[in-house]
Amino acid sequence: MHAFFQIAAYVIIAYMLFSSLSYLLLFLLAFRKVKREDKLDRRESTEDFLGNQNTYPVSILVPAYNEEVGVVSTVRSLLALEYPEKEVIVIDDGSKDQTSERMIEAFNMKQIPFAVRTHIETAEITAIYQSTVFPYIRLIKKANGGKADALNAGVNLSSYPYFCAIDGDSILENDGLLKTMKPIIESDGQIIVTGGSVRIANGSTISRSKVEIIDLPKNPVVLMQIVEYFRAFLIGRLALSHLNILLIVSGAFGVFNKERVIQAGGYNKNTVGEDMELVVRLHRLLREEKSKQRIEYIPDPVCWTEAPESLEVLRSQRIRWQRGLFETLWSHKKMMLNPKYGAIGLVSMPYFLFVELLGAVFEFTGYFIIFGGFFFSLVDPNTAGVLFLVTIFYGSLISALAVLLEELTLHKYPKASHLARLYFWALTEAFWYRPLMVLWRVQGIFAAFQKKAHWGDMKRKGISS
Amino acid sequence: MTIYSFWLLNVFLFLSQLVLLLMLALRKHRLSEKERTINEQYEDLTESFSSYMMDPADDRFLQEIRSTPHQTVVLQRLLNGYVSVAKGSTTSPLVAQLSEDFLTERYAKQLTRRNWAIRMNTLYFIEDFHMQSLAPMLKEKLRKTTLLDQETQQLLRTLASLNEPETLSVLAQYPDAPVRLYLDIFKRLEEHTRSQELSAALRNETNNKTLKHAAISYIGMAGLIAFLPRIESEMQNKDSEMRIQALKAIFHLQFITDPSLLLPFFQSLSWQERMFASRIAGRLQLSRFKETLSELLGDSVWWVRYSAAEALVQFADGDILIAHLAATHPDRFARDMASQWKSSLLGSEN
Numbered sequence: 183m184h185a186f187f188q189i190a191a192y193v194i195i196a197y198m199l200f201s202s203l204s205y206l207l208l209f210l211l212a213f214r215k216v217k218r219e220d221k222l223d224r225r226e227s228t229e230d231f232l233g234n235q236n237t238y239p240v241s242i243l244v245p246a247y248n249e250e251v252g253v254v255s256t257v258r259s260l261l262a263l264e265y266p267e268k269e270v271i272v273i274d275d276g277s278k279d280q281t282s283e284r285m286i287e288a289f290n291m292k293q294i295p296f297a298v299r300t301h302i303e304t305a306e307i308t309a310i311y312q313s314t315v316f317p318y319i320r321l322i323k324k325a326n327g328g329k330a331d332a333l334n335a336g337v338n339l340s341s342y343p344y345f346c347a348i349d350g351d352s353i354l355e356n357d358g359l360l361k362t363m364k365p366i367i368e369s370d371g372q373i374i375v376t377g378g379s380v381r382i383a384n385g386s387t388i389s390r391s392k393v394e395i396i397d398l399p400k401n402p403v404v405l406m407q408i409v410e411y412f413r414a415f416l417i418g419r420l421a422l423s424h425l426n427i428l429l430i431v432s433g434a435f436g437v438f439n440k441e442r443v444i445q446a447g448g449y450n451k452n453t454v455g456e457d458m459e460l461v462v463r464l465h466r467l468l469r470e471e472k473s474k475q476r477i478e479y480i481p482d483p484v485c486w487t488e489a490p491e492s493l494e495v496l497r498s499q500r501i502r503w504q505r506g507l508f509e510t511l512w513s514h515k516k517m518m519l520n521p522k523y524g525a526i527g528l529v530s531m532p533y534f535l536f537v538e539l540l541g542a543v544f545e546f547t548g549y550f551i552i553f554g555g556f557f558f559s560l561v562d563p564n565t566a567g568v569l570f571l572v573t574i575f576y577g578s579l580i581s582a583l584a585v586l587l588e589e590l591t592l593h594k595y596p597k598a599s600h601l602a603r604l605y606f607w608a609l610t611e612a613f614w615y616r617p618l619m620v621l622w623r624v625q626g627i628f629a630a631f632q633k634k635a636h637w638g639d640m641k642r643k644g645i646s647s
Numbered sequence: 648m649t650i651y652s653f654w655l656l657n658v659f660l661f662l663s664q665l666v667l668l669l670m671l672a673l674r675k676h677r678l679s680e681k682e683r684t685i686n687e688q689y690e691d692l693t694e695s696f697s698s699y700m701m702d703p704a705d706d707r708f709l710q711e712i713r714s715t716p717h718q719t720v721v722l723q724r725l726l727n728g729y730v731s732v733a734k735g736s737t738t739s740p741l742v743a744q745l746s747e748d749f750l751t752e753r754y755a756k757q758l759t760r761r762n763w764a765i766r767m768n769t770l771y772f773i774e775d776f777h778m779q780s781l782a783p784m785l786k787e788k789l790r791k792t793t794l795l796d797q798e799t800q801q802l803l804r805t806l807a808s809l810n811e812p813e814t815l816s817v818l819a820q821y822p823d824a825p826v827r828l829y830l831d832i833f834k835r836l837e838e839h840t841r842s843q844e845l846s847a848a849l850r851n852e853t854n855n856k857t858l859k860h861a862a863i864s865y866i867g868m869a870g871l872i873a874f875l876p877r878i879e880s881e882m883q884n885k886d887s888e889m890r891i892q893a894l895k896a897i898f899h900l901q902f903i904t905d906p907s908l909l910l911p912f913f914q915s916l917s918w919q920e921r922m923f924a925s926r927i928a929g930r931l932q933l934s935r936f937k938e939t940l941s942e943l944l945g946d947s948v949w950w951v952r953y954s955a956a957e958a959l960v961q962f963a964d965g966d967i968l969i970a971h972l973a974a975t976h977p978d979r980f981a982r983d984m985a986s987q988w989k990s991s992l993l994g995s996e997n
Contacts, residue, residue, distance in 0.1 A: 222764035226771035229731070230804075236827055299949060368797070370825040568653045575660035582664040589671050596679070598672040605668050 187551060187560050194548045201537050201544075202576055209583050211421035216481070216590050224482060228360050231266075237367060239267035240359060240437065241340030243347050245332035246272055250280040252351030252488075254288045257319065259353045259392065264360055269318040272350075273336045276326030281350075282311075285321050289313035302334040302448035310339070329433070330449035330456035337440060337448060345443075347457075349434040352380075352487040353388060361483035362437045374439040374475045375464060377431030378483035379415045381594070382408050384491065393486055396594050398603055403496060405607045406615045407489045412584035412604075416481060416591065423479035427530035429465070429510075431477065433457030435485035442467070442475075453513070455506015462514050469523045481591045497622050504626025507539050512630075542623030549617065574612040581608035681717075688721045696725045700733075700741055712749065719753050722746075723772060730775050738777065746776035755784060767801060774805040774835075782809045789814075795821045800828060807835035812844050819855050829861030830868075842873075849877050860892055867896030875902060882908055887917055894923035898930060906933050913939045918948040925951060929958025937962065944985060945978030952980060956988040 231237045242260055246253050253272060260270050274282045285291060291311040298307060305327030313319040322335050333347055344366065346359060358378060365373045385399030399405060422428040433456065443449075446463045449456045461477060468475050490496040511518070511534060518535065520527040552570075555561030585604055588594070595601065692711055699708035715721055726742055733739070750772070757769040758781075773781050785806050792799045795818075807814045814832050818824045833841055848855075848862035863881060866874045878900070881893035894912065897903055912924035913936070925943055928936040943955035959968050966989070973985035 218763050220764055221762060221768065223768045223771060226768060226775075230831075236830060367827070368800075370827060565650055565653075568650055568657065571657045572653055572660070575657055575664070579660050579664050582667050586667060586671060589675065593675070593678075598675045601668065601671055601675065605664070 184560060187555060187558075190547065190551055191555075194544055194551060197536075197544045198548070198573065201541060202580075204533065204537060205417065205580050208421035209417050209580070209587075211424050212417050212587060213583075215420055215424050216416075216587055220590050224361065225357075228357060228364055231360055231364065231367060237266050237360075238344050238363065239269075239342040240265065240363065241336070241342040241345040241440075242268055242270045242359075243333055243336035243340065243345050244270065244272045244350055245275060245329050245336065245347070246277065246281050246350035247275045247326075247329070247332070248277045248279045248281060249350035250277070250284050253281055254284050256348070256350055256352060257285070257289070260348070261316065261319075262356055262392070263354060263358065264356050265363075267342075268359070269320070269341065270316075271320050271322065271336045271339055273322045273324065273332040275324060275329065275332035276305075282321060282323050286311060289319050290315050291319075291321055298335075298338050301338055301444045304331050304335040304338065307335060328451055328456075330451045330453070333456070334448040334451075337443060340440065343440055344437055345440050346437045347433065347435070348485065349487060352434050352485050353383065353393060354435065354485050355393065355483065358435075358483040358485060359437075362435075362480065365478055365480060366437065366439075369476070371439070372475050373478050374442045374468075375431055375436060375461065375477040377419070377428075377436040377479045378485055379481050379592075380411065380432045380434045381484050381486050382411060382489040383486035384489055386486070388486070396596065398595065398600050399491075401491050402607060402610075403493060403615075404489050404491055405603070406611060407496075409581050409584065409604055409608050409611070412588050413581060415479075416584050416587040417580070419479040420481055420587075422530065422533075423477070425525060425529070426476050426478075427465075427525045428477055428479055429462055429526075429530050429534055430458045431461050431479070432485075434487050435483075450513075453506055453509040454502050455510050458506060459510040459513065462510055462517075465526050466514060466517060466523065469526060484592065484594070493618070497618075497625075500619065500622040501626040501629050504539070504542070504623045505630040507534065508627055508630035511535055511539060539623075539627070542620045543627070545616075545620045546624050549620070570612075574609070577612055577616070578605075578608040581605075581611070685717050685720055685724075688715050688717055689724055692721060692725060696729075700729060700739075703741060719750055722749050726776055727772070743777050743779065746772075746778050747780050750776070751778065751780055754778065754781060758784060758788065763798065767798060770798070770801045770805045774801075774808045777809065779809055782806065782811060785809075786811065786813075789817055795824060803828065804831050804835060807832040810835075810837045810840055812836060812840050815844055815848075815858065819853060819858060824857060826857055826861045826864065829858055830865055833861065833865045834869075842871075845871070845874065846877075849874070849881075856886075856888075860888065863889070863892040863896050867892075867899035870900060872900055872902060875900060875904065879904060879908060882912075887920070891917070891919050891923065894920065894927065898923060898927050901930055903927070903931060906931070906935065909933070909936070913943065918946070918951050921946060921948070921951045922954045925954040925958045929954070929961040932962060934962060937968070941968075941972055941976070944972060944976060945981035952984045956984045959985075960988050 242263075244253070244256060244260070249256075257270055257272060260268075272285055274285070291313050293309050294312045298310070305325040307322055307324045309323045311321040311323070320339065322339055324332065324335050327335075336347075337345060344363070346362070348354060362376050362378050365376050382399075382404060383393065384401070384404045385397045386393055387395040387397070398408070419428055419430065436457070438460075442464060443460065446460065446467050448460075450459045450463070453459045464477065467473075468477075490499055511531065514531070517523045517527045518531045523531075552561065552566055555566065556563065582605060585601060585608075589601070595604075692708065692715065695705075695708040695711055698705045712718060712722055722745065726746060730739075730742060754769050754773060757765050760766055770785075773785070785802060789799070789802050789806065792802070803814045803818055815829070818828060818832065833845065836844060845862050845866060848858045851859045863878060865871075866878060878893050878896045881889055882897070884890050884893065890912075903909070909924050909927060912920045915921055915924070921943060925940055927933075928940060937959070940955045940958050943951055944959070946952050946955065956969065959965050959972070962968065969985050969989050973982055973989050976982045976985060
């Protein structure tokens with residue numbers, strides 16, 4: 183028994199060391215990039231594209247399922263986007279609420295029989311509407327087929343070479359699209375996907391589809407998610423994108439080269455993590471073609487979204503994410519540790535497998551060992567206590583470094599007290615938030631075995647007033 | 648490792664984030680203080696700045712800006728606001744004068760800074776304010792570069808905005824230089840210089856395909872009708888890419904001296920040529936091609952069918968034509984496309 187505990191404990195400690203160091207390494211990579219662009223005048227660097235006829239036109243796809251509360255304000259915020267040529271396509275994926283009715287009413291839409299060019303097979307399309315006020319707003323009503331299917335229908339109807347996928351209850355900042363397209367334009371199409379940052383809007387004041395005052399929410403569940411998003415976006419994605427091995431572009435906000443997506447077969451309907459799965463498939467396509475094209479994350483353009491406030495909704499979200507991650511890694515297992523896929527196969531896939539997916543299992547076992555150890559008096563409480571403190575402080579240091587990156591890149595939060603609050607909550611993470619996440623992520627792995635695709639059933643309050 | 652070393656590690660981890668927090672809080676405080684004073688000074692000077700820009704005889708502004716602590720930042724902001732709002736301000740002698748007087752020295756220093764972002768910002772502002780006096784320094788900088796990175800690209804754009812045509816020959820040294828950059832340069836050159844450079848590019852004595860491509864493309868986008876005969880002669884170029892660019896330019900110029908020049912393109916093997924020929928026929932309302940367009944409605948390529956239908960609906964009797972074709976065209980895809988356009992017409996009338 184003793185020996186078993188010893189071995190298990192060593193494995194866990196080795197794992198913890200490995201994952202902690204990997205995060206520190208990613209931070210250093212991200213820091214280098216951030217430092218370089220820290221003082222750049224963003225407005226100056228994009229204003230040239232505004233009046234430029236060479237700026238590629240973009241179709242904005244808004245998949246919506248039961249989004250009657252937020253869909254109209256999302257579309258309004260999209261109308262205000264500074265971009266020379268765009269169209270907005272809302273896809274109502276068989277909503278049971280008034281999503282379509284709200285759209286038809288708000289934008290004075292009329293039904294048009296429109297022949298859709300079917301690049302990708304989708305569930306049946308029942309009607310297509312066009313706004314009589316803004317002809318470039320269209321609405322597709324279709325039978326329910328899941329988010330991936332809705333996006334595919336949008337891709338079919340879109341008329342421009344690039345499309346931007348954005349969630350039904352998100353607000354994009356005015357210059358967001360321009361900033362996201364900038365790398366694509368400047369690389370002359372060598373960058374085929376760009377993803378921006380997703381920020382949590384809870385707590386901030388949003389009116390007339392614009393973020394007016396940025397503030398922190400009171401709810402600790404949301405505060406913790408803010409810290410978590412900082413870590414994921416500013417450390418994880420920035421560093422991985424720097425190495426061109428980024429596997430996730432958030433489903434909430436990303437721009438894609440349509441031709442490439444169609445070539446890859448569109449979004450996969452059989453996974454709940456369709457955003458990640460598509461990016462992995464695109465990477466696979468690029469590597470198999472030995473193409474030099476890239477997939478990039480840019481921290482600056484920001485999309486504001488509503489985060490779950492209750493633990494119950496958060497739980498179902500996390501289980502879904504974890505399940506999506508599992509399904510993606512499983513369906514592309516051929517790439518794992520396969521030198522043919524370069525750094526994606528050798529670094530990125532194993533990173534996502536061991537740190538992002540199985541990390542939860544290792545941590546869960548860690549908790550189990552600690553409790554078991556106490557129970558059988560195999561662990562000295564003092565040693566365990568000190569080690570526990572190390573993990574707490576280390577974890578919060580990484581969060582603190584993420585806050586540092588946010589301060590260097592966007593510094594959206596105006597007051598010093600905001601920083602102090604984020605710091606404080608980061609310190610409490612190990613006591614309540616982390617164990618919950620670990621538990622749900624383990625559940626998510628199990629959920630992957632019971633397949634049934636569905637939309638997240640989040641209760642929206644609407645973020646705009 | 649003893650337990651004490653872990654305690655030590657804990658203390659270190661805790662202290663390091665405490666220090667980090669204090670540093671960040673201090674930085675935040677300092678920056679917002681600075682931002683506040685700059686904003687105050689900006690507000691204070693706005694009025695005298697506006698009246699100076701309208702009537703330079705009212706020189707209160709000059710005295711005030713001289714005694715402002717954050718002189719360069721505030722002036723930079725005022726000028727930047729002015730050039731982005733006021734019409735024709737890009738060539739305003741007052742903007743050039745003010746920036747030359749107060750910003751030259753600072754910008755010259757900034758151009759040699761190690762920080763990449765500061766150098767980039769400086770290049771953007773030199774372009775916005777048309778600071779001619781810095782041109783020699785920029786040219787020197789360009790001579791020393793060997794890589795077409797983001798900074799060099801901006802350097803080229805800034806120099807082009809100062810009307811330096813040799814930017815084109817420098818760019819031509821990079822075989823991978825994209826059309827986009829040539830276009831950026833053409834756009835910034837002054838009219839006379841630009842015309843000369845466009846003519847030279849069309850003659851293509853240096854055998855630079857990308858440059859010629861960019862020139863044709865620019866002529867179309869900018870609607871430079873004076874170049875029409877040259878563009879029309881490019882329609883007979885042996886290179887298909889050039890022919891397509893010429894067709895695109897004709898489409899934008901919305902003019903063609905002899906419509907029969909289009910004839911061969913409707914039968915071309917390249918679908919892009921068939922597509923552009925159709926689009927031109929529609930935009931220029933060349934009714935003699937109605938028959939041809941109806942045939943192209945049954946083309947094997949979706950884009951050609953789409954453009955043929957789009958062209959047909961632009962004729963005065965387009966709605967009747969398209970309704971007729973939707974019902975009677977022998978090709979099923981053609982009928983589909985025609986009905987799609989028929990219904991989109993309904994949508995726009997409502």
